[in-house]
Amino acid sequence: MREREMDGGGGGEHRWRDWAGLPGELLASIRERLLVDDFVRFAAVCTGWRHSGPAKPAPQLPWLMVPPHSSGITCRFISPSDGKIYFVAVPELRGTRCVGSCHGWVATVSRASLEMSLVNPLTRARIPLPSLTTAPEITAVCEEGDDRVTQYRFRATGGISNLFRVEAAHGTIEKVVMSCNPTHAACKIAAGFDYFFPPASVAVGGEKWTVTNRACLMRDIVYHEGEGVFYGVDFTNRVLRWGVDDVGVLEYCRCLDFPGSGDKRHWKRHLVVHRPSGDLLLVFFDLASARSSQEVAPGRILKEMGAVRIFGYKLGGSAGSWQPLERLGGCSVFLGKNMSICLSAQEVPELRTDCVFFIDQSYTHVGRKPQRTHGSWVYDLKEGVWEPYFYRAWRNSHEAPLWFTPNIS
Structure with missing residues (x-):
C-alpha cells in the first residue's frame, strides 16, 4: 500500500x-x-x-453477544471496553439456539431438530457436530404411518424416559463447553441437560455423542485445563467430574451443603476455575429481589438485591473442603448459562477486579404467560453492592446475551 x-x-512534485x-x-x-x-x-x-x-x-473483557431471535440472522455485539455496539449478520445462526460460548465459538442446536454445530460469528466459520440422536439414549419418535419426527425420547440411567416435542427438545440443553479452540483436533465437547439426564460428550470430528453413566440435573459445567477433565455441579450441589477420554465414567467428588437459608428455588450456582491458582470456585446467587429491579437508572448502585456466596476448593492436594472466599485475588469472574470464565488483571489490565459479572437468563410465569426476567449485573465483592451492566443496550431484545470472547484466528 x-x-x-x-x-x-512547493514545487508541486509528488512522492x-x-x-x-x-x-x-x-x-x-x-x-x-x-x-x-x-x-x-x-x-x-x-x-x-x-x-x-x-x-x-x-486479551480483553468479554463482549456481550445478543443472538438473533428465532429466524433472524443479525447478532448484536456490545464491547465493554468502549461501549460500542456492533451489528453483524450471521446466517449460520438462523433457526438455532445458542447453548454455549468458548474461545470465540458459539455452540448451537437447531430449534427444529437436535442437529448441533459450532459457529464463529465473526469469521462465519462453521464446524458441524453429530446430532444428539447419535447417542443411543436419545431417539426420534415418529407418528404411526408417518416418517415425520414429532418427538424425541430421552432415556436416562435407571429406566427413566422423557418425551419432548420437536420444537421444545432444544430447550433440554443447559450448557455446552469446549475443552479448547475447536479448530484443534484434540478438542472435546461436553453438554449438560436441564433435567434428569446424564451429561454427554463428543470429540470434534467424532461420529456420535457418548452419554455418561450417571443421570443428574446439571446446573453448570466447566473445563479444567490443568487437569484435563470436565467438572459439573447438579441442583443438589454435588460436584461431578469426567475425563475427556474416559467420557463414559462420571464420578461424584464432594457434596457441599447449601449455604444460607431462605427460598432455595431462587438460588443459582456456577462453577469456575480460578485462572492463576487452578482452584475450583463455586458461586451461589440469590436473585429473588434482583429480578424485580430491572428498570434502574444507568450507573445507579443497588444494595440488598441479593446474596452472593463464593467457595473455593484447592485441587490436587490432600483431601480438603470448600472454604468461603471474600476476595478473588486480583481476578474477576464472568458467569452465565453459556460460559463461566475467570480473568486476572495481569491478563486484562482494564479489568475491574474482585467482581462477579453475571447474566441471569430465566423466565417466571405470571398466570399462564411466561415473563422474561433476564438481567446483566456486576457485583462488587469489596463494596457488597450490585450495579446494572450494559442492561439498557440489550433490554428490548427477545434473546438474553451471552458472554463472548472474540477470536478471529
Whole structure:
C-alpha cells in the first residue's frame, strides 16, 4: 500500500510513502496492543499488515453477544471496553439456539431438530457436530404411518424416559463447553441437560455423542485445563467430574451443603476455575429481589438485591473442603448459562477486579404467560453492592446475551 503526498517544498512534485514497507517490529508492536475491532481494521489494510505480529488480538473483557431471535440472522455485539455496539449478520445462526460460548465459538442446536454445530460469528466459520440422536439414549419418535419426527425420547440411567416435542427438545440443553479452540483436533465437547439426564460428550470430528453413566440435573459445567477433565455441579450441589477420554465414567467428588437459608428455588450456582491458582470456585446467587429491579437508572448502585456466596476448593492436594472466599485475588469472574470464565488483571489490565459479572437468563410465569426476567449485573465483592451492566443496550431484545470472547484466528 502506497500513499501519494505533495512535496513540502512547493514545487508541486509528488512522492510516495510506502506504508506496507514499515518495519515488521513496529507493526508487531502496534498489532499486539489492539483490541479485536481495531485488530480487524488493521489486518484489512494490506497483506503485509495482515501477516505481521501475533495472530490473535490482545486479551480483553468479554463482549456481550445478543443472538438473533428465532429466524433472524443479525447478532448484536456490545464491547465493554468502549461501549460500542456492533451489528453483524450471521446466517449460520438462523433457526438455532445458542447453548454455549468458548474461545470465540458459539455452540448451537437447531430449534427444529437436535442437529448441533459450532459457529464463529465473526469469521462465519462453521464446524458441524453429530446430532444428539447419535447417542443411543436419545431417539426420534415418529407418528404411526408417518416418517415425520414429532418427538424425541430421552432415556436416562435407571429406566427413566422423557418425551419432548420437536420444537421444545432444544430447550433440554443447559450448557455446552469446549475443552479448547475447536479448530484443534484434540478438542472435546461436553453438554449438560436441564433435567434428569446424564451429561454427554463428543470429540470434534467424532461420529456420535457418548452419554455418561450417571443421570443428574446439571446446573453448570466447566473445563479444567490443568487437569484435563470436565467438572459439573447438579441442583443438589454435588460436584461431578469426567475425563475427556474416559467420557463414559462420571464420578461424584464432594457434596457441599447449601449455604444460607431462605427460598432455595431462587438460588443459582456456577462453577469456575480460578485462572492463576487452578482452584475450583463455586458461586451461589440469590436473585429473588434482583429480578424485580430491572428498570434502574444507568450507573445507579443497588444494595440488598441479593446474596452472593463464593467457595473455593484447592485441587490436587490432600483431601480438603470448600472454604468461603471474600476476595478473588486480583481476578474477576464472568458467569452465565453459556460460559463461566475467570480473568486476572495481569491478563486484562482494564479489568475491574474482585467482581462477579453475571447474566441471569430465566423466565417466571405470571398466570399462564411466561415473563422474561433476564438481567446483566456486576457485583462488587469489596463494596457488597450490585450495579446494572450494559442492561439498557440489550433490554428490548427477545434473546438474553451471552458472554463472548472474540477470536478471529
